[in-house]
Amino acid sequence: MSQLQEHLMSAESTGNEPDISPAVEAVSSRPVFSLKNLEVHYGAFRAVGDVSLDIREKEITAFIGPSGCGKSTVLRCLNRMNDVIPSARVGGEVLYHGVNLYGEGISPTEVRRRIGMVFQKPNPFPKSIYDNVAFGPRVNGVKSKAKLDDIVEKALRGAALWDEVNTRLKASGLGLSGGQQQRLCIARAIAVEPEVILMDEPCSALDPIATARVEDLMLEMKSRYTIVIVTHNMQQAARVSDRTAFFTTEVNPESDRRTGRLVEFDATQKMFSMPSDERTEAYVTGRFG
Amino acid sequence: MSTMMSDQSTAQVLEDLRPKRSWRQARSNIMVMLMGLAALVIVVPLVFVIGSVISRGAGVVFRDFPSFFTKKIPIKSEDIGPGMGPAIVGTMLITGFATLVAVPLGILGAVYLHEYGGTTKLSKLIRFLATVMTGVPSIVMGLFIYVIFTLRFGLSGVGGALALACLMLPVVIRATEEMLRLVPGNLREASYALGTSKSRTILTVVLPSALPGIVSGCLLAVARAAGETAPLLFTIGAARAVQGNIFKGANTALPAQIFENAKSLFPGAQERGWGAALTLVGIAFLFTLTARIVSSAYQKRR
Numbered sequence: 234m235s236q237l238q239e240h241l242m243s244a245e246s247t248g249n250e251p252d253i254s255p256a257v258e259a260v261s262s263r264p265v266f267s268l269k270n271l272e273v274h275y276g277a278f279r280a281v282g283d284v285s286l287d288i289r290e291k292e293i294t295a296f297i298g299p300s301g302c303g304k305s306t307v308l309r310c311l312n313r314m315n316d317v318i319p320s321a322r323v324g325g326e327v328l329y330h331g332v333n334l335y336g337e338g339i340s341p342t343e344v345r346r347r348i349g350m351v352f353q354k355p356n357p358f359p360k361s362i363y364d365n366v367a368f369g370p371r372v373n374g375v376k377s378k379a380k381l382d383d384i385v386e387k388a389l390r391g392a393a394l395w396d397e398v399n400t401r402l403k404a405s406g407l408g409l410s411g412g413q414q415q416r417l418c419i420a421r422a423i424a425v426e427p428e429v430i431l432m433d434e435p436c437s438a439l440d441p442i443a444t445a446r447v448e449d450l451m452l453e454m455k456s457r458y459t460i461v462i463v464t465h466n467m468q469q470a471a472r473v474s475d476r477t478a479f480f481t482t483e484v485n486p487e488s489d490r491r492t493g494r495l496v497e498f499d500a501t502q503k504m505f506s507m508p509s510d511e512r513t514e515a516y517v518t519g520r521f522g
Numbered sequence: 523m524s525t526m527m528s529d530q531s532t533a534q535v536l537e538d539l540r541p542k543r544s545w546r547q548a549r550s551n552i553m554v555m556l557m558g559l560a561a562l563v564i565v566v567p568l569v570f571v572i573g574s575v576i577s578r579g580a581g582v583v584f585r586d587f588p589s590f591f592t593k594k595i596p597i598k599s600e601d602i603g604p605g606m607g608p609a610i611v612g613t614m615l616i617t618g619f620a621t622l623v624a625v626p627l628g629i630l631g632a633v634y635l636h637e638y639g640g641t642t643k644l645s646k647l648i649r650f651l652a653t654v655m656t657g658v659p660s661i662v663m664g665l666f667i668y669v670i671f672t673l674r675f676g677l678s679g680v681g682g683a684l685a686l687a688c689l690m691l692p693v694v695i696r697a698t699e700e701m702l703r704l705v706p707g708n709l710r711e712a713s714y715a716l717g718t719s720k721s722r723t724i725l726t727v728v729l730p731s732a733l734p735g736i737v738s739g740c741l742l743a744v745a746r747a748a749g750e751t752a753p754l755l756f757t758i759g760a761a762r763a764v765q766g767n768i769f770k771g772a773n774t775a776l777p778a779q780i781f782e783n784a785k786s787l788f789p790g791a792q793e794r795g796w797g798a799a800l801t802l803v804g805i806a807f808l809f810t811l812t813a814r815i816v817s818s819a820y821q822k823r824r
Contacts, residue, residue, distance in 0.1 A: 314714065352712065356709060358712065358727060359709075
């Protein structure tokens with residue numbers, strides 16, 4: 234058990250008021266990810282350092298913090314999306330059910346099949362709605378039309394999009410509204426039945442109504458998936474997440490470069506009501522960042 | 523707003539917002555006119571070329587309407603009358619074979635350069651050589667094939683096709699690489715995030731997205747190659763009957779026939795030259811049109 238976990242539990246048990254937040258029962262769920270002293274370099278530049286935290290099963294974990302604090306970088310370590318950037322180097326450990334994702338003999342392709350991702354800007358393929366959702370299953374070798382139909386319907390229902398698009402599955406995914414496109418991307422991600430879904434500011438390109446729908450969807454999906462979300466929107470983190478990690482930037486006095494750091498990680502309710510670190514308090518109350 | 527302002531200031535604002543007759547405005551107008559003039563100058567030679575080809579060629583082609591396209595070239599140059607059949611067949615076969623060689627090679631090469639090679643020394647070298655190749659005069663390509671191919675195997679359509687393929691190759695590589703560069707990175711990311719391998723991503727996401735651009739780039743290269751004369755001069759010979767086998771025996775093509783007939787003193791041959799020119803312009807136009815239609819059809823489908 235990591236120090237942070239112990240800290241987390243002691244913090245909860247010594248809390249002044251009896252806490253009945255969902256986070257308490259969630260303590261019993263096992264960690265899906267354990268980050269140990271994670272650090273990421275882009276070339277010679279250290280983007281994030283010393284991140285250690287646990288992400289628990291079937292919870293929503295939110296990463297918040299000002300721009301450039303490395304929260305997206307940390308998120309992209311969870312399914313090895315940083316591999317796509319040639320200059321990125323990852324140090325420390327990302328344990329997924331105890332297995333280091335950056336260990337020897339781990340295929341990033343297999344990692345990403347289990348750990349899906351939804352991006353900031355909705356990015357459906359320039360294909361039909363059906364083909365967008367069926368893309369992942371097809372890559373995994375599903376050929377039967379009946380089976381694909383079934384998967385597509387289930388995924389679109391799972392993403393609360395089925396009722397809006399079931400009459401025009403053959404229409405282009407790019408013809409949908411921004412909010413629908415983002416839900417299509419969520420459907421596409423869940424069609425391969427991942428265990429974890431990473432969301433990198435999934436609502437930042439959406440209006441408040443579309444945002445509310447995606448948030449409702451996340452809460453619904455929580456019973457089946459572990460979700461990690463990066464968000465700039467603190468209210469969003471407060472509304473949907475069980476636990477929140479607050480990151481900030483530290484300026485290195487020698488090189489004047491900024492490095493992201495994890496400041497505090499705790500139950501969301503506590504993070505927003507009585508954070509232990511004054512930087513967290515300053516951020517969540519809007520005095521900084 | 524206006525109720526808060528006095529009439530005086532409203533009038534003043536109105537005056538301020540009116541266009542000014544300033545030197546800056548005049549200079550802008552002059553520049554716009556110069557640019558319009560430049561556009562006009564660009565179009566003038568095009569109009570004259572096409573105009574003269576049509577006015578001199580249309581009569582020849584339509585006097586013997588379909589037979590100009592089907593009949594053999596008269597054995598005696600002084601004979602008047604159709605046709606250009608062998609040259610049309612030759613152009614189709616030779617350009618077609620050149621396309622079969624250059625397009626797959628060029629696309630595969632470009633995929634390597636952009637997706638795998640990146641900034642390695644090898645790919646930088648290949649890219650540099652492709653650029654140099656773009657600048658090689660077409661007659662040099664013809665000479666090159668003449669030396670390495672025609673001297674050994676004799677005149678044939680394949681020789682001409684290889685020379686044309688050498689000309690098309692750098693164009694196809696460049697067009698394809700440019701199109702691959704335009705595929706948004708977030709589409710690749712979306713595919714990777716679904717656990718798709720790199721090769722599969724290229725096949726199922728990157729190439730389909732870039733396809734309309736690649737197709738129109740290749741068609742323009744084909745149209746360009748179909749009109750080349752110099753690479754054919756030493757490589758295909760000058761047959762007057764249809765030569766369906768491009769691997770064996772002298773062949774002919776429209777540009778080569780235009781070149782031959784334009785040199786001739788006989789009015790009949792000169793007429794056939796104009797007819798061939800119109801036919802060639804028509805073929806090039808069809809290719810360009812197809813390229814346009816293909817890319818706009820894909821654009822609409824998105």
